[in-house]
Amino acid sequence: MENAVYTQSRSRLRDYEPIVGRSCLEELRTLAEELGGKVVQNINSTFIGGGVAEILEHMVPLLNQLGVDTRWDVIQGSEEFFEVTKKFHNALHGKDEKISKEDFALFSEITQKNLDELRFYGDILVVHDPQPAGLIAKKKETGRKWVWRCHIDVSNPVRKVWEFLRGFVADYDAAVFSAPSFSQQLPIRQFLITPSIDPLSEKNKELDSGAIDSVLTKYGLTSEKPMIVQISRFDRLKDPLGVMEAFQMVKKSVDCQLVLAGGTATDDPESEEVLEEVRKQAEGNRDIHILLVPPGSDLEINALQRAAAVVVQKSLREGFGLTISEALWKAKPVVATAVGGIPLQIINRFTGLLCHTVEGAAYALKQLLSNPEYAEQLGQNGKEHVRQNFLVTSHLRNYLLMFLALDHPEDIIHL
């Protein structure tokens, strides 16, 4: 069992001032002071890989810089356990998965093991996603505030799995969802907090053309043809095969190239299999580039997004889809499916183009590749939209507000 207390960060809070303004940081400091020394304990299933780890990696040090003692622990589980939680993940996204009694039993068994081994010391415990949700059993002993932070799209879950999970979630003090459509009928308060990107991280900081070119060279890419890029884990829910299909349609009228770049996560045993399928499908097509980027290749991801003419995110299901905010922050035009939290980021025809089908994606891609001025305007709007709503400072503010609201049921809270 690991424990990490993050106080060091590559970014200092004051570094965000030129991006979000001084008053924004002043408000954060005021909110942090109001928490009066409470300890916040985050619990999830992995330190590396995936959106949750990435968010915590940036949030935890910044909360500490604000004076909020914030820590991060992970649960331990076997490979079989993570196979079960992956099935849960798919089922909560609405995919019909075969989940046996033994699977539920294994989930309960590993949860119990973690209940025995993990130390619960926070005044506010934030439990992320379904994997550690069962730890709520400890609430009776600790008596503190427990929050379940759901990062995934549970708008149309397989009822059997949701009912199982709901048994845990209903005991929390509050739940947090990324989009209104993810919320459920629950007897507890439900807050809406969108995730965020860190504009100063390796993945989002400004890059010069030399740095971008060196990454393109490293992966054998050329900037001669406009590049369509999808950055995501090799996961069926990200529909990489659908993206290739749309690309083939675009390719008939616009000479371009496609880059599918992503990695794998320790809690996703299925991704290797999907990667193989994608590679097989792309075989023989010199304009489709499948790039397996290892964890920590943030600079490479940044360069690929910046090199893109259009960024695409054709997810079938999506929790929030942080890669969209990453692309918008780089003022890139984006084509994405209207699922999960994506419509919060892409306001159709204002900050990007939404689609529902492969054909719709192909049509939108052609529109943007053929009209660069329109594409640029969407990108600029998108960047401002992210600055206003999806930067890590907004995320910090929402978390601090939520921590304060746990003790205040009223609509208007005077500090």
Next chain:
Amino acid sequence: MLDWLRENWSSILYPVLVFLATYLVGLWIRRAAYRAFDRWATGGRWEGSHLIVQVTRTPFLAWFVMLGAYLAIHVSALGPSTTALTDKVLVALFIISITWVAVRLAEKLLRLYIGKVERLRPSEALIVMIARITITVVGALILLDAWGAPTTPIILLLAAGILIATLAFRDILANLLSGFQLAQGEQIKVGDFVRLESGEGGYIDAVTWRNTQIRGLDGNLILVPNSRLLQSTVINYGRPLKKASEPFRFYSRLHLKEVTGLKARNLTELVGTLKKVPGSVVYYHTHNFLEEHQYLTPEPANDFALWVSDELGDEVLGEKLASIDTFGFPTIAALRARIVGVIEDYLSKNPDGRTAPAGREFHFIRSISVILPTAYVVHDLREFVEVLRKISINSLSFHVFEARLRLQKGVNDFSIWIEDCLGDRDLADRLAYLDPYNYTLENLRSTIIQLVEKRIK
């Protein structure tokens, strides 16, 4: 011994007499001269005259003692080498005494004049020290020259030292000189309100030999190096304007979104739920767009209008809802009644046949407002404008939208303060009649600033 004295009495007596005579002449001259000096000093034409009299009175007699000794030695029968040696000693003593007098005089004169210039007071010790060192070094060089010691290498060494010190302390020297310029120019005075190129504004607290201290409106002290201040564009507004009877404190307001779990698939469900939800839900759906999409012109309309148009595809009702003038309603209850009325009226003439696709329902969200104080407290319109430039759009929203509608004050906070505490009814009315829903937040900020600045001018 007695025999030697008997034979050489004249060679002793003459030098002694010369020495005593010179001393007596010195006493007489000092008395006469200092009577005249005292009269001159008492005349008060120059206040430094007292210092000259005070500093030179004692060494004046010593100089005649030295002169007497010099003359006595030269009329004595001492050998040329002894005479030359004593000459050198006497010259050295004279140079030392002159240097000492010059140091004391310079010190007293500097203290006298620096004491009169407030801006130079903090640097008094430094200036006196520089003068003391300079005069002592010059005296030492003259002394060495008188003794025939080579002074050129020492002068070169000193010059190199001064050059190095100048380079090392160039910023300090630049600030010092700029401080003198600021003091002389009198363009910036303590108590003035200034705004810097960076946008920072505040009152001049002090001008020291290194920097100018500006007290910001949030209470923080801004230190600007004098040299930088002289090189940049500074707007000096002069003295403060009319003070308000009560200061205005800026607050900020942050929103947290709470999902109610309630949703609507069609117009009937929408209007049915809208009647029951708390006012904080109505406020959210009629104001959320102002903040989330404040960079867009024109901004999207309220959430009800958007959903009806985009998801139900009913552009006629969408337009009716978008055109509801939120500014025309003093309370959330009145606004809700109007929205409900428009939908019900439409439903009475049109069947509710349209249903939103799965996943695109209208979700009712509650706005939780957390109101927090900022560091900004203003006492007049100048301070008000300066703070308005830097507060967050959250603070602006709170005082303009939330105070009027959600806190049910009927009018924005700025108008209330300007009328009640500054007695400026005209300006208060101009701000009160400004329809904030027609602007993006940044444009609203600029418009209010322009109105207030026009009044100040």
